[in-house]
Each structure stands twice: as C-alpha cells, then as structure tokens.
Amino acid sequence: MTPHSPVAPKARTVLASPWVLSAFWFGTAFHWLMLLTLLMPAHIVKFVGEDQKGTYLGLLTAIGAVIALVVPPVVGAHSDRSGRRLPYLKLGVGVNLAGLAVMALAVTTLGGGHGFWIYVLGYLLVQFGNNYATAPYSALIPQLVPQEQRGRYSGVMGMLQAIAQLLGAASGFALGALGLPAMAAFALMAVVLLGAALITIRGVPEADQPAPVQSDAPVLSWQELFAYQPFLWVFVTRVMFALGQYSVQPFIQYYTADVLRQPNPVASSSIMLACIIVASIVSALVGGRISDRVGRKPVIYVAGSVMAGAALLLLVAPGFYVALLLALVFGLGYGAFSSVDWALGSDAMPSGRSFARDMGIWHVAFVAPQFVGAPQGKLLDWGNAQAENLGYTLVFGLAALFFILGVVLVRKVPETRHVHR
Template sequence: MSTAGRVPATALPAALREPDRPVSPGWVARLSLNLVGMWIAWYAPLQVLLGLHAAALAPEGKELVFGVATAVGGLCSLVANPLVGALSDRTTSRWGRRVPWIVGGSLLAAAGFVLLSVASTVALYVAGWCVVQIGLNTMLGALTAFLPDQVPAVQRATVGGVVAMATTVGILAGTGLAAAFGTGRPTLAYLACAAVMLLCTVPHMARSGDARLPVQWRPAGGLRVILRGYWISPRRHPDFAWAWLSRLLINFGNGAGAVYLLFYLQDGVGYPDPAGGVLVLTTIYAALVVATAVLGGRLSDRTGRRRVFVVWSGTGIAAALFALGFQTWTAAVVGACLLGVSFGVYTSVDLALVTEVLPAAADRAKDLGIVTVTSTLAGVLTPLFAALLVTGPGGYPALYVGSGLLALAGAAAVTRIRGVR
C-alpha cells in the first residue's frame, strides 16, 4: 500500500521521488525518437491511409466509413489512456512502471496494423484501427509519464519543447510516409508504420532509466478504486482543474479553427489552389512550431515562470484565429505564422505546467491520462462545433471568432492557477 503522502520525500523510493538530476541529451533524444515513431504510426493512417482504405472498401460511402472508424477509435482513446496510466502507476515489474506498457502497447499497435493490412471488410477495418488506437494510447500514457518521473522541474519545459518538436516531426514524417506508398489500399504502408514504430521504440526501452516501484509502495485498491480515481475534485485540487479546463478550451479552439481549413480557402478566401494553400500554411505553421517550442521552453525554465508563457501563447493562438476571420490569403498567412509561434511555445510550457500541478506522485500516469483526454475530447467534438458555426449565418468569420474566444478563455483560465509561477 502506498504511503507516499505521509512520509518525508527522502524516504520515498526512486519511482515516487521528485527528480532532481538533469536528464542527458542522449536520454532526451531516445525519448524523442520513441515519440516520433509513435506519432508516425498515429498520423500516417489518420491523415492519409485510413481515408484511402475507406475509399477502397466503400467508394460511395467512404466519408461515413472513415467517420465511424475515427469516432470509435476516439472512444477507445478516451478509455485506454487514463486506464493504462492507472495500471502503469501500479506496476511493480523489475523493468519499471512504464517500460512494460510501452513495449506491450507497441506490440499491440503492430498487431492492429497487421489486421488493417488484411482488412477487406468495414468491420475488420474499424476493429483494426481500434486495436491500433488502444496500443498507441497505451504507449502515450506511459511515455508522457517519463517527464514528471525523471525530468526535474527546472528542465521540464525545455524537454517539453523537444517533445513538441517530436510531435510535429512525427506528424509530417507520417504524412510523408503515407504519401510515399501512393494511392489504393495501403497494405504495405500499414506494415511500414508498424516497423518504423517498433524500431523507434527499441533505443529508449533499452536505456530508459525507468525506476522499479517496490511492491509495498503499490497504491492500494482494485478496479473500483481506479475508476473512482478518474474523478479529481476541483475543490481539493483547483490548480489541476484550472489547468485541465485551460487545455480543453485551447485545444478546442485550435482544433475548431483547423478542421475546415481546406474548405475555408476554397469557399471563404476563394484561393485558386486550396489544397496547395493548405500545404503552404501547414508548412509555415510546422516550421514555426519546431523553431519556437524549445526556445519557449528554455526561456520558461530559465525564468522559472510558466503561467505568463501559457497566457501569452494562448492569447497568440486566439489572435491567429481572429486573423483568419478576415477571409483573405494575407490574413491566412499571418494567422499561420502567429499560430505556429504561439502553439510552439504553448505545447512546451503547458506540458511542464501540467506536470507541476499533478495531485500525487503515485498517480502521475493516470492523472496525465486524464489531462490527455482533453485532446481526444476536442478532436471528437470540434467537427460538430465547427459545422454548426460554418453552416450558420456567420459562416467562416463566426467559426474563427468563436474559436478565438475559446482559446482566449483557455488563456484566462491559467491565471487562476496559484501553485505555479
């Protein structure tokens, strides 16, 4: 039974102690490679392969088939991430708390890709993607816990910036990998995703430094206790609640602003080559995220401040979305620049801020899983929110103003956090 809350910090086992030794560049590089492989496996299907596969299975109903697969996969994400986090927090294997779940998750995701590669019916297609999502969320829940487990607070935003870069690189590389296999049913592309993900996982698992949790320190309780732990009282942990709400609102606003970008350029801006325009704006955005993520994190670590960077970047995201409401190509480019700079800083510093308001060291992975749910919720709900605004009398200006207001509310929520500077 865990007694972490009732003993001096010096008496805690290494797995539950607050880290104070800086992690090495090699460790950060191995973690980043692991994340890049995971995001390649996540976004190559989501951006390209699942759509191609749906078109091959049901040419007349590809949108519905794709929508069902991604929606059911999203529900799997909502359940898997915090559940695996809670189980990871209770793992006492000799390989540590996180490594077994990352290895197991990668093998499960690989099995899902094999299933997708042979899926000739809609049912197998949906089932395969669900298995992949459960596997990848198992990996994600354990990988994100490495930050509060091993990275000291004074280094956390810098490492968070590298993590943000890895995410962007993984998304771009995943899209490139999918495109390299051309059109048609993507059998080989699915297998390539599995192979890349597994290869990128090996170096970090071999030298992760994951500390073992002694059996006597394992949190007490079974499934009922784990399920009760999904509720974290805002009254008892107000800083965590405000951080959760802030992340939900900013992700919601950012996602709603991006979901109809192709149609915005085509119908709102009247850009002659909307697909090419999306590529230009995405490239600008991604380049600036990569350029600013580590810089923003390093500045936050040097000054010891988190809230001001999250407020500034959240406000910048809102300004970028407001700019898109003008419906001109110039405004779209300005918006992409602002969004790239702001989101790069936001992703690095907000991750560090969240790790500093977690309620208990014994529940780090579970609590981070609850935070990650905000991204999944935003992904599931924003298409509906965006569709309601776009099809209403306000059209695209209403969508981008509404999205900007959500991001602004998310930035304001951070100011209510008291336990972090």
C-alpha cells in the same frame, strides 16, 4: 495528508537525454499527423462521398476518443501498482501496428460499407494500442526529470513532435506526388512508430525498473485529485486548448478545397501543415527554456492569443499564400504552447506514487475533446448547406473562442514551482 499538500517527488538521475526520452513522442506524432490529418479525410471521402464527409469524419474521431478517454487512467493506475512503464509501451505499440494493418487492408482491398466498418475496427485498435502505450510512458517526465529541468525536457518533446509532424506532412505530400498506394503510407507510419519506440525502450533503462515507492506520499481519489487546484485548472485549460485544436484540425484538408479552392487539397493541406510545424519548431525549444525562467503561464498567455487570432484571420484570408502566412503565425503560438504543455502538467502532479494514473487522467483532457469532432463535423456540413462556407466560419470561430477561454482560465492555475532566474 490533504490534496492541497502535494508531495514533491525525489527525482532520480535521468540516464537518458531528453531526445531519447522523447523519441516515442516523435514516432506517435508522425503517426497521428499522417493518419488523422492526411489519410483519414481522404479515405472517408472514398468510403462515404462528399456530402457526408464532415459528419462521418467527426463521428469516427469521436468513436476513437471513447477509447482514448477510458484507457489511459486505467492502464496508468495498473502501471503505478506494478512500478513498470516499458512493458505497456511494448504491448501497446504491437496492438497499434496491428490496427494500422487492418486499416490498410480495408482501404486497399475492400470497399463500400463493409470496408468502412473494417476500417473503423482498425482505427479502434490503433487508438487502443496507442493509448495503452502512452499512458504509462507519460509518467516518465514527472518520474525521472527534476522540476527545474522540466521546461527544457518539455521543450525538446515539443520540438521533436513538431519535427515529426513536419516530416509527416512532407511524407504525405511526397507520397501523393509520386502516386504511391495507401499501403506505402501505412507502412511508413508503422516503421517510424516502431523505430522511435525502440529508441526509447533501449535508451531509458530506468523506466523498465520498478519506481521507488514513497511510503508517505498519498494516492488521491479522483475527487481529491480534482479538488487539488493546480491539477484542476491545468486540466480545464488543457481541455479548452484541445477543443480549439480539434475544432479545426480534422477539417484542414476540406478547408483548402472548399474555401481556398485548391485543386489538390491533399498537397495543399500538407503545405499548410508544414508551415504550422516549421514555425512551431522555432518556438518550441525556446518556449520551454523561457518557461523555466519566467514560469509556464506567461508563455501560455502569448501562445493562446496568437492561435486565436490566427484562427479568426484564416476566415478572411484572400488566398492560399496569405493563409500560409497565417499558418506560420499559428505555428509560432502552437509551438510555444506545446513546449510548456507537459511541463505545466508535470508540475501539477500531486503525488509521486500515482504519476502514470494521474498523467493518464490529465491526458483525458487532451483526448476527450476529440468528441467535438462529431458535432463540429455536423455543424460544418449544416452551415455549408445554409450558405457558402458558413460551416467553416462557425467551426473556426468556435476554435478561436476555445483558445481565448484557455488563455483566460490558465490565470487560475496556482504556481507550484520555483522560478529560476
């Protein structure tokens, strides 16, 4: 059996609806939106001050990416050997919640350098726990969902993620407007994450049973896996899109303050994120269903081009309201992309015996680019020191370049599925 002869898994009947199967993604999307985009930028300023905010935020993002890089393939491989998924989800969520508690403690009761490193410790626990949970969980779509339905399931997943992000942005805005303490935000994230996890744990009983082993299916080495062209190019294109996302996402709050001159950057960035997310909800479910009919790649072509154009136009937005309009346009592209993202990745899995390991390796393509936060944060601070807002021009311009590269390179992904018309 060569890596160019993938074994198509015999999908089992899915007992859970796509909404239940994707519930945990709702919780984790709400969690990461609030933590990475709204809370951490504000907390970093509190700990290190304005002059080094970009550097330290980028550094912290990169440190967390180390764990996100290592954990998914290792835990996924162990999950494949055991044939179980949900025990890993349960333990990972527990560690994730403990990390949130440590971060809340550092923000609310500690200060200075000592508090910052306690904060970092909590963040590392969050990263470890969340990646420990999501690596085996990522295997559920290719394991349980027939190939011809993956676009619909991926679309529901993308839509739930977008709704969760919208609620996260709205919650951040509301918490700031009400002047509630940071502990309230951490408690809200914990409740939503735990509740969503319980829905999936209780609603997908098949995922808690050992998966049937296909004796004729190969378990490819890493070298063979990347020699398999569909997986290789799906991995590479996902890296490009993730590089574009992480070039901009951590710094949106700073952009609204420094470029758009908003007096309340937390509230303004929440509104901008809400615009992105509302538009992405509109396009997510539609994009997934379209991809089941016309294929995944045409949706990616349109989505990536829209995101690249919006990123560039944000640099010349004359005011906050125009920036909000561009955020809506960007969201349409982002929703369409996220709606087919998991379907494209699931289609590229070559072996039914190593879903969790291979999805964990594929997930690295999304988390490894978080390392770009460190150099991009440094570039942001350096550019702004040279000329007013030059750093934002450099960072947003690179983001657009990455999106364009993703569109170009996705052409190399071979079609591995039958298109239903």
